[in-house]
Amino acid sequence: MRTRSACRCTHRRPLAPHISERTISFHYGKHHAAYVETANELTADTAHADVSLEALVRSLGPGDRGSKLFNAAAQAWNHDFYWRSMSPGGGGEPDGDLAAALAASFGSVDALRDEFAAAAVGNFASGWGWLVFDTAAAGAGPGALRIVQTDVEHLANWEFASANYAAALHAHA
Numbered sequence: 001m002r003t004r005s006a007c008r009c010t011h012r013r014p015l016a017p018h019i020s021e022r023t024i025s026f027h028y029g030k031h032h033a034a035y036v037e038t039a040n041e042l043t044a045d046t047a048h049a050d051v052s053l054e055a056l057v058r059s060l061g062p063g064d065r066g067s068k069l070f071n072a073a074a075q076a077w078n079h080d081f082y083w084r085s086m087s088p089g090g091g092g093e094p095d096g097d098l099a100a101a102l103a104a105s106f107g108s109v110d111a112l113r114d115e116f117a118a119a120a121v122g123n124f125a126s127g128w129g130w131l132v133f134d135t136a137a138a139g140a141g142p143g144a145l146r147i148v149q150t151d152v153e154h155l156a157n158w159e160f161a162s163a164n165y166a167a168a169l170h171a172h173a
């Protein structure tokens with residue numbers, strides 16, 4: 001499995017004070033590293049050896065769910081996405097097509113924040129929420145963004161979100 005650089009971190013506390021050095025040491029230095037190492041071990045010298053992490057996860061079928069390879073690859077992908085969703089210089093306001101889509105979907109960015117926070121707080125355990133592109137509503141214009149249930153808005157990497165939104169639009173054009 002080919003891995004991408006997981007994090008643009010250049011120092012030990014890149015997301016402080018919102019995400020502590022201790023949290024990063026666990027989730028990046030231990031969890032993420034272990035999932036990548038396991039996935040690489042399980043794919044070495046196999047047909048999956050030279051595929052990207054995303055391609056690997058997509059290639060695994062329902063019968064693979066719960067397998068050691070699926071769990072390692074999916075968790076590596078989840079952690080990679082998590083890191084890319086935040087930026088030391090993040091926060092503020094999105095712009096461009098994403099800003100228009102957020103306004104069409106939620107009424108305003110502030111309304112998105114309120115709905116996102118409510119979903120995260122109402123989610124038992126770690127408070128995760130996801131802003132997703134609703135493929136069923138893709139043809140209905142820009143209002144196709146939904147929250148399916150973070151509380152880390154000060155780090156929001158709108159550039160990454162815009163790139164994902166553009167990719168989703170392109171895939172469902």
Ligand SMILES: [Fe+2]
Pocket residue numbers: 026027028031032079
């Ligand atoms: Fe983790």
